[in-house]
Amino acid sequence: MSEMATSQEKKEWILFIDGKKWISENLEKGIEDSEYVMMGVEDPNEILGFSNKETFKKWADSKGVLQKYDQLMDGLSKARNIKYPTTSGEEEEMRKKLVKDFRDKNKRFCEILREQKIEPYEIEKIKELQKKYDFLHSAILFDSIHMLRSYILLPRGFHPKLSWYQFNDRTESCINFEYDTNWMIIFRQTWFRGDFRIINWRSSDLGSFQRQASSAIIL
Numbered sequence: 001m002s003e004m005a006t007s008q009e010k011k012e013w014i015l016f017i018d019g020k021k022w023i024s025e026n027l028e029k030g031i032e033d034s035e036y037v038m039m040g041v042e043d044p045n046e047i048l049g050f051s052n053k054e055t056f057k058k059w060a061d062s063k064g065v066l067q068k069y070d071q072l073m074d075g076l077s078k079a080r081n082i083k084y085p086t087t088s089g090e091e092e093e094m095r096k097k098l099v100k101d102f103r104d105k106n107k108r109f110c111e112i113l114r115e116q117k118i119e120p121y122e123i124e125k126i127k128e129l130q131k132k133y134d135f136l137h138s139a140i141l142f143d144s145i146h147m148l149r150s151y152i153l154l155p156r157g158f159h160p161k162l163s164w165y166q167f168n169d170r171t172e173s174c175i176n177f178e179y180d181t182n183w184m185i186i187f188r189q190t191w192f193r194g195d196f197r198i199i200n201w202r203s204s205d206l207g208s209f210q211r212q213a214s215s216a217i218i219l
Contacts (some may be wrong), residue, residue, distance in 0.1 A: 072183050072198070075219040079158055079185075079192040095164050101155060102165055105135050109153045112136075121147035123202070126177055139184045139218050141171040145205040148173075156182070156218040160191045163214070171213040175202040178218070186213040 085091035112118075112133065118125045120140055130136045135155060141162075142151045152167050156178075162168045176184040176199050186209070188194035197209045206212070 068183070071219060072185075075183060075217055076185065076192075079217050082158060082160065082192070084191060095161070098159065099164050102152075105138070105155050106153045108133075108135070120151050120153075121175065123175060123177060130177070137178055137182075139176045139178070139199070139216075140174060141167060141186075141213070141216075142173045142175075143167070143170040145172045145210075147175060147202070147204060154184075154216060154218060158192070159216045159218075161215060163190070168214050169211045172206055172210045173202075173204050174199055174206070176200065176218070183217075183219040185217050185219070187215045188212050190214045192217065 085094060112129065113120060116125070116129065118129075120126075120142075126136060137156055139154045140147075140151050141154055143149055152165055154165075159165075162171075171186065174184065174186070176182070178184075184199040185196050186199065187196045188209075192215050194214075195209075197203075197206065197213075
């Protein structure tokens with residue numbers, strides 16, 4: 001086979017868009033219809049090419065891509081199936097529990113940052129601290145673009161109302177410390193409803209989603 005023939009070999013292309021897999025002929029339509037999210041690998045601005053499906057499978061296994069896709073879908077399903085409180089008393093009980101945990105972890109987080117002289121956007125330094133402090137397997141929401149000004153640490157789990165933390169419709173940028181294993185999803189409405197944005201690593205400017213987040217999950 002000539003060098004030219006080899007270079008023109010048909011390729012299988014893969015990109016993840018809004019949590020769905022797009023391959024070959026469907027790829028252009030997927031890009032046209034959605035804002036894309038690359039799941040956990042290389043440069044998110046790249047579209048990766050593979051000479052055959054076996055090569056893609058080997059790469060996907062090495063990156064845990066398909067496992068992360070399953071994790072993402074499972075997390076969304078669990079969020080949508082959380083029992084909605086039927087009384088104000090039930091909701092208040094849930095709120096108190098989440099707010100107490102939120103306040104305790106945010107207070108400790110601020111103390112650690114001061115002690116270590118670390119800024120909240122210094123991801124790699126905070127990931128080093130995760131070896132000592134398990135609760136740092138979390139995410140941060142900022143009320144300005146480029147990870148500046150006020151912020152909150154959002155613990156791993158399900159957060160049906162960001163208003164409970166006085167952060168409803170305030171998020172303009174965010175960081176997911178668990179970009180190598182976990183997912184962060186922010187929703188336009190409370191109780192994980194409406195449009196959502198998947199944050200694989202960090203977003204310095206949420207664009208059209210600025211000041212729109214009302215609930216979130218950290219998987």
